[in-house]
Amino acid sequence: MPKKLKLFRINGDLEELDIALEIFVNIPCLYPITANQVISQSHGLASISSDNPWSEVISELGEIERDCNIIIDSVEAESIDDSLAKVKEYIHHEHEKLKNLNLHKKEAENLQRIYSDAITQIRNISSLDISLDDLFSCEYINARFGKLPKDSYEMLDLYRNKPFLLQVFNEEKNFYWCMYIATDKHEREIDNIFSSLFFERVFIPDFIHGTPEEAIQTLKAENEIVKISLDEIQKEISEILLANKDQLSHIKGELRLLEKMYYARKYVVSMGKKFIITGYVHQNDEDLVRNRYSKLKSTEIDIVPANLEMRFKPPKKIKKRCS
Numbered sequence: 001m002p003k004k005l006k007l008f009r010i011n012g013d014l015e016e017l018d019i020a021l022e023i024f025v026n027i028p029c030l031y032p033i034t035a036n037q038v039i040s041q042s043h044g045l046a047s048i049s050s051d052n053p054w055s056e057v058i059s060e061l062g063e064i065e066r067d068c069n070i071i072i073d074s075v076e077a078e079s080i081d082d083s084l085a086k087v088k089e090y091i092h093h094e095h096e097k098l099k100n101l102n103l104h105k106k107e108a109e110n111l112q113r114i115y116s117d118a119i120t121q122i123r124n125i126s127s128l129d130i131s132l133d134d135l136f137s138c139e140y141i142n143a144r145f146g147k148l149p150k151d152s153y154e155m156l157d158l159y160r161n162k163p164f165l166l167q168v169f170n171e172e173k174n175f176y177w178c179m180y181i182a183t184d185k186h187e188r189e190i191d192n193i194f195s196s197l198f199f200e201r202v203f204i205p206d207f208i209h210g211t212p213e214e215a216i217q218t219l220k221a222e223n224e225i226v227k228i229s230l231d232e233i234q235k236e237i238s239e240i241l242l243a244n245k246d247q248l249s250h251i252k253g254e255l256r257l258l259e260k261m262y263y264a265r266k267y268v269v270s271m272g273k274k275f276i277i278t279g280y281v282h283q284n285d286e287d288l289v290r291n292r293y294s295k296l297k298s299t300e301i302d303i304v305p306a307n308l309e310m311r312f313k314p315p316k317k318i319k320k321r322c323s
Contacts, residue, residue: 012299032279124169126212152197
């Protein structure tokens with residue numbers, strides 16, 4: 001046992017526990033004993049571990065960070081200034097606004113991908129020297145455009161006797177841009193085959209007509225409209241995050257403190273309407289710890305020589321000192 005260690009007991013009314021824990025988690029040089037250890041060596045004591053009522057808010061703040069692809073800076077907090085109801089309402093309100101904007105953002109980004117893929121595929125089709133209207137208006141055959149993984153392409157030999165035609169246009173790193181054609185009679189069967197081979201279909205928007213060159217110009221114009229819309233959405237998201245930056249940072253700091261406080265409950269035992277936290281502290285930090293708890297109404301701290309308590313084993317090494 002380190003000779004300079006002392007045993008502490010923090011005890012007070014349960015109604016003052018949260019304030020006592022705010023102080024407790026901000027003193028890094030305490031070496032507490034878990035409630036289970038204390039209970040196993042005592043009588044009439046109980047654990048007070050409970051679920052964190054703030055976990056839903058913590059989770060929703062995490063969703064804001066993931067949805068907006070940001071990390072909110074945390075302002076270190078030493079006390080809890082806001083009520084659960086107030087924080088919950090604020091976070092939910094801002095999250096709903098951001099969630100709605102991010103939904104529109106994803107829709108716009110999806111349109112960009114659709115138009116970009118359609119432009120690539122129309123360029124591929126133009127090599128066939130056939131008008132788009134003629135190709136899409138065929139009565140008895142159906143054309144499918146898209147991307148086929150290279151691994152899947154090698155498996156097409158298994159279906160070489162099936163009634164379809166495949167046209168490969170060009171290749172990229174992991175897939176081929178291609179088109180397959182099937183008759184009405186065999187359409188479902190061939191679609192199922194290509195679906196099983198992870199064929200990613202690329203749809204040509206219904207508003208596309210005319211020559212490939214005209215279609216590409218139309219798609220580029222539509223894509224530019226989507227880009228402007230996307231820029232406006234991102235600007236609105238950024239403005240909301242900037243306007244709420246300080247408040248979100250403050251709340252994140254409080255939530256981190258609360259997480260520490262609820263984690264620290266594993267060191268708390270109750271006896272009737274009282275709580276007790278037991279552990280060890282270096283003798284040089286005794287005055288600092290006493291001063292931290294001196295202003296509380298019901299909570300007191302007793303610090304005695306460690307060898308007066310033989311039921312528990314103190315830490316062999318001291319990793320942190322406050323003074």
